[in-house]
Amino acid sequence: MAFFVPSHGRPDRNPTSNVIGMTTSAAVPTGSEGAIATGDTVTDRLVEANTRYAEAFTDPGMDASPVLHVAVVACMDARLDLHKALGLQLGDCHTIRNAGGVVTDDVIRSLTISQRKLGTRSVVLIHHTGCGLESLTEEFRTELEMEVGQRPAWAVESFRDVDQDVRQSIQRVRTSPFLLHTDDVRGFVFDVRTGLLREVDPA
Numbered sequence: 001m002a003f004f005v006p007s008h009g010r011p012d013r014n015p016t017s018n019v020i021g022m023t024t025s026a027a028v029p030t031g032s033e034g035a036i037a038t039g040d041t042v043t044d045r046l047v048e049a050n051t052r053y054a055e056a057f058t059d060p061g062m063d064a065s066p067v068l069h070v071a072v073v074a075c076m077d078a079r080l081d082l083h084k085a086l087g088l089q090l091g092d093c094h095t096i097r098n099a100g101g102v103v104t105d106d107v108i109r110s111l112t113i114s115q116r117k118l119g120t121r122s123v124v125l126i127h128h129t130g131c132g133l134e135s136l137t138e139e140f141r142t143e144l145e146m147e148v149g150q151r152p153a154w155a156v157e158s159f160r161d162v163d164q165d166v167r168q169s170i171q172r173v174r175t176s177p178f179l180l181h182t183d184d185v186r187g188f189v190f191d192v193r194t195g196l197l198r199e200v201d202p203a
C-alpha cells in the first residue's frame with residue numbers, strides 16, 4: 001500500500017477503499033461508501049437502499065389480503081427476522097410488532113381490521129429469549145414521570161416469565177369481543193441463539 005500512487009482520474013480504483021469495503025463493495029453500488037463518508041444519516045442510507053430495491057422491483061399484482069390468512073404478532077427485537085424465520089414470502093401475512101410482542105389494545109385494533117376487513121383467520125404470537133422487557137419493571141413509568149413531569153397512560157407490559165407472558169397474550173386474543181376468529185391462536189418463544197421456535201402450552 002505504501003507504494004501506491006493515487007490516480008486522480010480513477011478514484012474508484014483506490015486500494016484503500018477496496019480494503020475497507022472488501023465484503024460490501026460488490027454488493028453496494030457506487031456511491032454508498034461516499035455517502036457514508038460525507039456524514040449522511042442512517043435514514044439517508046435506507047432511502048438510498050430503497051432506490052436500488054425499487055429498480056429490481058416488479059409489481060406482484062396482489063391485493064392487500066394476506067395470502068396465508070394469518071396475522072403474526074411479534075416483538076420488535078432486531079434479531080428476529082420474521083419472514084426468514086417462518087419461511088414467509090411477500091404478501092403472505094400481516095406482521096404486527098411492538099416492544100415485547102404484547103397484545104395491547106392497539107394490537108387488538110390491528111387484528112380486528114386484519115380479520116374483519118382483510119380476511120385473516122389465524123393468529124401467531126411470537127415472544128423471544130433475552131427480551132428487553134424482562135429487565136424492565138412498571139417502575140419505568142415512575143422514572144419517566146420524575147423526569148418529564150407526566151406519567152404515561154400506557155403500561156410498560158414488562159414481564160419475568162416469558163411463557164406466562166405468551167399465555168397472557170393468547171388469552172387477550174381469545175377473549176377479545178372484536179375478533180371474528182379466536183380458535184386458531186398459538187404462541188411461541190423464539191430462541192435468538194438457535195433460531196428455533198418453541199410452542200407454549202396455552203393451558
Ligand SMILES: [Zn+2]
Pocket residue numbers: 075076077099100101128130131132133
Ligand atoms: Zn423483545
